Amino acid sequence: MLPRQYYNEQDVRKRQIDTLKIFNDNVQEVTENTEYKVDFTINGKNFSLNVILGPEFPNEKPVILVNPPVVHPWVAEHSSQVVGAPGLIQFTVHSDLGRVVHAVIRELQKALPVEEESQSSPAHTHSLLFPELGELTIEELHEILENPDLQDKLLETTPQLLALNLETEELMLSIERIARDNIAEQQRLDEMKTDVVDRISALVQMKINYEELHARHQKLSEEYDPHRIRDCLKAAALKADEDAEAIAEQFLLGKMPVESFISQFAETRARGQARRAREERLAHQLAQLHRAT
Template structure:
């Protein structure tokens, strides 16, 4: 398996959609490859998330809408769009869309009260009371005391279930990121090994090509050197040379520059050599002519 950065864009997009179906039930495709609906319930009431994937997804964050709209810190005020989920805020191409959507559903199921409609119809309830409902029961003096006392703030953070759940969600995201990072490191090492192997193979191929070029050049040279037509021409030229040498020897003898014994020996030798070369040249020329007629 290659690291995610080596998938093409369609592969990465498909993988993200697959995680949506793996980590969540009741996933319906509204628009192929672009919009999906995930149904869930809260205390018997039906809800759904519309997950909209833009053209640049997963390089850009998905748009998640909750229906019907709810009042929650993760949901934009006067809107149904989920904007405050940690997984959505930190979303990258290496995130898992399915995990992010599942975390949103789980948070809504934990945080929303049984009678969600009553909380929406009561404007006196501030949105942050869903996150820390205990604050609504404190006096202004007590709230000021918490603001001025770090120890009380820490105690509040340590005892608030919603914040504990948020911390748990953050820890899960961090663990997921660490796991992905470890997987990427392992795959990077594998990729580096593959790159090294490819470089070695390319080097071997280059050396083989060099050897081939050298052998090809040598073959061409030998083919030209031992071409039958060239051999025929060489035999003809050699026969003429032997005849010229014999004539030169005869001229030397007639001028008295060579004794009889040397003349007879050398003249006969050059004449015989010339005749032998001429006979071979004529035999080879005959064979080449026959070959030419056959082809």
């Protein structure tokens, strides 16, 4: 597989075109940097794929046309455009154009009707799988059988394995995309959970503050209730009357001079009368309010 590197836009486009030439034979440039033709055969019949690269390629998918048109699930109905290839559907800037095109060719070669042939020997079958073996001498074939490195090299150039590598890589890229999406969604979910917890904490604090303020309000409401104030004024007026009587008793017993008696008695009586007047006025207002409600 080709290494993944970072390129500028022109380098990425050139790299994609290079993969087209690496993974496919008979690649012809129709229009420089824009359109390419890939010839191939199916059962002795000549076919070709026209690969058209738009101005936004590889950020947008290539257009692949098969000529002559064929009937296949990957090809649009009443059209020659390939639309159903997995590599084309999931094409991204990280895909390999050459692998995608090669996979389309291999699929067409496998899926289109095969002409009747005489029974093939096992050796002939192996030659179809590895056509290059038919060109080797017996000595070269023995050398391959005895040399694991040569066997690996042969397998690495086998179209079936290249197609399998392409499908595997595309599947891995799909899995990576799904994993990245899952991680992003998990991060979003964690952020939402954190936000909910913060909101609950704020709501709890607001509830605590409300309870404290409500308790203070109740206490102040009771403390400054008009009826309670009236009762306090009434009690204070009675207390002032009691204090005035005590001062008078002290004076009558000769325990207080006249000047002190006059000033203290007058002040105490005046305080009591003022409290009684306030209590009566408040009682009158409360009675009016009661009648109004």
